[in-house]
Every structure is written in structure tokens, then in C-alpha cells.
Amino acid sequence: MEGEDDREGNTLVCTFDPQSPRITAYDIHERIYETMHLEGTNVAVVQVDGPRRQVYIKFKEYRRMQETLMSTNGQGKLRHSNGVISNVRIEAAGLGIKRVRITNLPEIFDGAIKMGMSKYGEIKEIQEETLSRAYRYPVANVIRIVVISLLQHIPPHVILAGYRSLISY
Numbered sequence: 001m002e003g004e005d006d007r008e009g010n011t012l013v014c015t016f017d018p019q020s021p022r023i024t025a026y027d028i029h030e031r032i033y034e035t036m037h038l039e040g041t042n043v044a045v046v047q048v049d050g051p052r053r054q055v056y057i058k059f060k061e062y063r064r065m066q067e068t069l070m071s072t073n074g075q076g077k078l079r080h081s082n083g084v085i086s087n088v089r090i091e092a093a094g095l096g097i098k099r100v101r102i103t104n105l106p107e108i109f110d111g112a113i114k115m116g117m118s119k120y121g122e123i124k125e126i127q128e129e130t131l132s133r134a135y136r137y138p139v140a141n142v143i144r145i146v147v148i149s150l151l152q153h154i155p156p157h158v159i160l161a162g163y164r165s166l167i168s169y
Helices: 025-036 062-072 110-120
Strands: 011-016 043-049 054-059 075-079 085-092 096-103 121-130 140-150 157-160 163-168
Touching: 011 062, 025 043, 025 062, 025 075, 054 062, 062 085, 110 121, 110 140, 110 157
Parallel strands: none
Antiparallel strands: 011 054, 011 085, 043 054, 075 085, 096 140, 096 163, 121 140, 157 163
16 A cells, blocks of 8 residues: 555756856755755655756655745755855646656667556657767667656656666656
8 A cells, every 4th residue: 555655746846047057966965955954864866957957856755845845935045166046946846748768778669668658648759869979979879768748757767678777857
């Protein structure tokens, strides 16, 4: 039987002012601890999306995520290591159309990915990620990007075609 703390949707997204300085992982980890008073036992994942100026914080417990959201009143400030202060909007990460990155997946057919991921939403597109043009051979690296209109959150690991795959979005 699933308990309250086993529910999906226990992720906050922190969106920084677009004019803010580059977000460093060090700044994020230190400020999460200082401003949200979160211990390592509260946090499952911290993911930085630098180009979008967003940080995703996945909590181990739904209850703790809700408490943090309420205590911040949806707003915060981040003092960067250079002293600049950025305004931060804090909200529960939503569903909608997402770009999902799937790793640890051997070369399998898109149909198998579509079949395994369709329980989480409507698959719009599946793309192969390729190595940077900085490499001699900018070829596919067997990481897939799935554009999906989410109906429910996806766990961090999913079994696709018998393989345990790592999910991030």
C-alpha cells in the first residue's frame, strides 16, 4: 500500500531571475541548506538547468516538500558566491510537455521506448542525442530524448525493454 511519502510529484522547481549570474552547483547546494534548512536526508535529487535558470529539488518525502513550499511562500533569494542577490520563484514542478532524457539504454527500437513510456503521458517525439561537433565523429550516443505531454510524473528509474534506464527531466 502506498503511503503519502511514496507519491510522485514531490519536486520543487526554483526559477531564477533571467538576469541573474550563472548558477553554480556550489551556490545551489549551500543556499538550499542555508535558506530552506534541508538536511541530506530530505533531498533525493538536485538538478540544475543552467540555460533555463532553474533548479529542481526532488524530496524524499512529499510532506517535507509541501512544508518547504509553504515556509518559503513561493519566493526566495539566492546570494551568489560573488555577492549578487537573485530573486527566486519556488513552486511545485508541474506536468505538461517535458523533454525527458533517458540514459543507460542500449540501442533499442523507438517502439519499445514509446510502449514503456506511454503510461506516463502522450509521446510527441523521440530523438537520439548525438555527441558534440567538438568530437571527430558527432554520432548518436544511445541517449534518447523523449518529448512527452506528462499525465503523471516519471520515477528516476524505469524498466524499458528489460533494461533499467535512468530518467531526468
